[in-house]
Amino acid sequence: MKLREDDEELLLALLNSAPVERGRTLELLDGEPGARLAARFGGTGSDRERDRLRRMRGALHDLIREAPGAAPGLEALLVDAALVPEVTPAGFRWRLEAPEHEALAARAAFAWAETVERAPGRLRACANEECNLFLLDRSRPGTARWCSMATCGNRMKVRKHASRKQEA
Numbered sequence: 001m002k003l004r005e006d007d008e009e010l011l012l013a014l015l016n017s018a019p020v021e022r023g024r025t026l027e028l029l030d031g032e033p034g035a036r037l038a039a040r041f042g043g044t045g046s047d048r049e050r051d052r053l054r055r056m057r058g059a060l061h062d063l064i065r066e067a068p069g070a071a072p073g074l075e076a077l078l079v080d081a082a083l084v085p086e087v088t089p090a091g092f093r094w095r096l097e098a099p100e101h102e103a104l105a106a107r108a109a110f111a112w113a114e115t116v117e118r119a120p121g122r123l124r125a126c127a128n129e130e131c132n133l134f135l136l137d138r139s140r141p142g143t144a145r146w147c148s149m150a151t152c153g154n155r156m157k158v159r160k161h162a163s164r165k166q167e168a
């Protein structure tokens with residue numbers, strides 16, 4: 001269910017807001033950067049909103065990684081959210097109703113559902129296990145594995161090459 005044009009952007013920004021750099025997780029939802037991220041997508045940037053976003057991010061990571069218990073975890077974050085139809089000559093337009101601090105996180109969840117329904121299997125975690133980024137594979141064959149070819153793609157290639165050399 002697309003609620004706003006930038007839903008997909010919101011989803012990816014949220015999923016990728018805890019990148020790992022040199023083995024340490026950076027929390028991009030904290031402080032000023034977190035408030036800016038929320039504001040970019042129409043949020044207030046309040047502490048409660050960012051706390052909710054963090055929990056939603058965890059639930060979505062679990063779902064995409066197919067962790068056990070992921071579905072009830074997401075459902076629990078959506079109990080106070082509802083989609084209300086507004087009738088227009090072109091059909092329904094869906095309005096999200098949720099407590100103010102939960103709305104942005106809920107919108108990300110609906111964007112996740114919209115994305116996996118429209119493009120099954122295309123939203124995935126980067127194949128580099130030390131990376132905590134996610135990608136939406138828009139390539140025609142659907143074989144993209146890395147968040148970015150320039151970083152993880154190359155790093156993994158170099159590593160493969162090195163281990164092959166070691167074996168030889």
Ligand SMILES: [Zn+2]
Nearest residue numbers: 126131147152
């Ligand atoms: Zn990566």
